[in-house]
Amino acid sequence: QNIYDIHYQRLSLAVQDSMALSNEVANEVVSSIHAVRSFNTEKQEAQRYDDRLMETHTLRTRRDTVRAVYLLARRLTGLVMQVLMLYYGRLFIRSGQMTTGNLVSFILYQSDLGESIRTLTYIFGDMLNSVGAAGKVFEYLDRKPQVSTEGKLKPDQLTGDISFRGVNFAYPASPNKRVLQDFSLELKAGQMTALVGSSGEGKSTCVSLLERYYEQQDGEILLDNEPLKSYDHRFLHKKIAVVSQQPVLFSGSIRDNIAYGVAECSLDEIQEAARKANAHEFIIQLEKGYDTEVGEGGGQLAQSEKQRIAIARALVRQPQVLILDEITSSLDPESENKIQQALASCPNQTLLVIAHRLKTIEKAHQIVLIGDGQVQERGTHQDLMEEKGRYYKLREKLFTEGNSPQ
Numbered sequence: 001q002n003i004y005d006i007h008y009q010r011l012s013l014a015v016q017d018s019m020a021l022s023n024e025v026a027n028e029v030v031s032s033i034h035a036v037r038s039f040n041t042e043k044q045e046a047q048r049y050d051d052r053l054m055e056t057h058t059l060r061t062r063r064d065t066v067r068a069v070y071l072l073a074r075r076l077t078g079l080v081m082q083v084l085m086l087y088y089g090r091l092f093i094r095s096g097q098m099t100t101g102n103l104v105s106f107i108l109y110q111s112d113l114g115e116s117i118r119t120l121t122y123i124f125g126d127m128l129n130s131v132g133a134a135g136k137v138f139e140y141l142d143r144k145p146q147v148s149t150e151g152k153l154k155p156d157q158l159t160g161d162i163s164f165r166g167v168n169f170a171y172p173a174s175p176n177k178r179v180l181q182d183f184s185l186e187l188k189a190g191q192m193t194a195l196v197g198s199s200g201e202g203k204s205t206c207v208s209l210l211e212r213y214y215e216q217q218d219g220e221i222l223l224d225n226e227p228l229k230s231y232d233h234r235f236l237h238k239k240i241a242v243v244s245q246q247p248v249l250f251s252g253s254i255r256d257n258i259a260y261g262v263a264e265c266s267l268d269e270i271q272e273a274a275r276k277a278n279a280h281e282f283i284i285q286l287e288k289g290y291d292t293e294v295g296e297g298g299g300q301l302a303q304s305e306k307q308r309i310a311i312a313r314a315l316v317r318q319p320q321v322l323i324l325d326e327i328t329s330s331l332d333p334e335s336e337n338k339i340q341q342a343l344a345s346c347p348n349q350t351l352l353v354i355a356h357r358l359k360t361i362e363k364a365h366q367i368v369l370i371g372d373g374q375v376q377e378r379g380t381h382q383d384l385m386e387e388k389g390r391y392y393k394l395r396e397k398l399f400t401e402g403n404s405p406q
């Protein structure tokens with residue numbers, strides 16, 4: 001029974017894992033159907049899914065064969081036992097060691113007892129299987145997040161000053177590749193700071209650390225002179241809002257998406273945020289206005305419309321710190337100008353902007369150029385242009401490559 005239980009449990013787990021992989025493939029392909037169609041890879045993807053299903057099928061067949069052999073063996077053992085009982089019973093009756101009545105009562109009692117023992121072993125086997133399946137669930141429930149969420153700080157007043165002090169960071173997936181090295185930076189409340197630099201230098205990583213998606217290995221990040229990790233994480237996410245490169249919308253109305261995560265949010269507040277994000281005009285032109293459905297993942301809207309709704313969603317929370325990570329890629333310069341003017345009207349907000357379009361950040365109070373995981377240059381646009389350093393060269397490069405920094 002034990003040998004069977006161990007074997008069956010191992011195969012059941014393998015079947016579960018294999019089914020999860022098949023579903024993952026199906027999910028990935030369906031959600032990226034545009035890419036699949038445009039690269040004409042429907043057949044390959046169908047084949048990939050088919051291969052996964054075949055793996056599941058093979059594992060299921062193996063598991064069911066093991067079960068069939070086990071059931072057969074159990075039945076045969078029962079039959080052999082009954083034959084042996086009758087055979088030896090007859091021998092004992094013949095030799096006078098046992099009466100026929102004894103044998104009949106023995107058979108009756110043993111069938112009751114045997115049934116009960118068999119039930120116990122079935123229950124035990126079933127329990128082991130359920131434990132195997134539940135083990136996966138408990139494995140996830142028991143996982144301790146690497147980034148602690150145990151901070152308790154929720155001050156009534158928050159200024160919004162942020163400082164990175166000697167931060168060293170490598171992603172858990174590539175622990176030997178330092179993305180930030182002894183990185184130090186101050187973001188002042190009420191000011192706009194722009195992070196610039198070549199691709200892959202760690203600008204978005206700074207945002208991920210501020211959002212506490214990851215924990216730095218050394219150094220500290222302070223908000224109002226308190227380490228980020230000592231803040232209550234719900235409080236922190238209410239005060240720091242991010243608009244990312246790829247805005248994520250949820251199926252539902254535009255109104256639901258803007259008010260996402262804010263318990264009490266009036267239509268006036270939603271419209272005010274949409275105006276600042278330069279989204280109000282296009283929304284009211286839609287047939288159902290703020291009640292228009294955006295579709296799954298916002299699929300029924302243009303990229304720039306999604307981006308503007310994402311900005312309104314960040315603004316409606318009235319965050320103390322607002323981070324715009326490369327939002328310019330899907331906005332035309334006019335929309336961007338309007339949004340920047342609206343943001344400038346929030347004088348106490350700490351604004352961090354990551355931009356490739358260098359023209360858009362010329363008005364920033366400080367421009368920080370990141371390179372080799374450190375701050376390479378810092379100052380106003382004027383300062384950095386006069387310095388004729390890497391910022392100056394980056395702008396020159398964009399001009400000579402024909403990519404106007406606008």
Ligand SMILES: Nc1ncnc2c1ncn2[C@@H]1O[C@H](COP(=O)(O)OP(=O)(O)OP(=O)(O)O)[C@@H](O)[C@H]1O
Pocket residue numbers: 171172173174179197198199200201202203204205206326
């Ligand atoms: N989740 C991750 N796991 C491992 N490495 C990562 C991860 N995310 C980013 N990286 C690596 O970290 C480095 C910095 O990435 P980051 O996204 O911060 O750059 P960036 O300056 O924002 O680039 P871009 O301007 O192209 O957005 C890159 O070399 C990238 O490959």
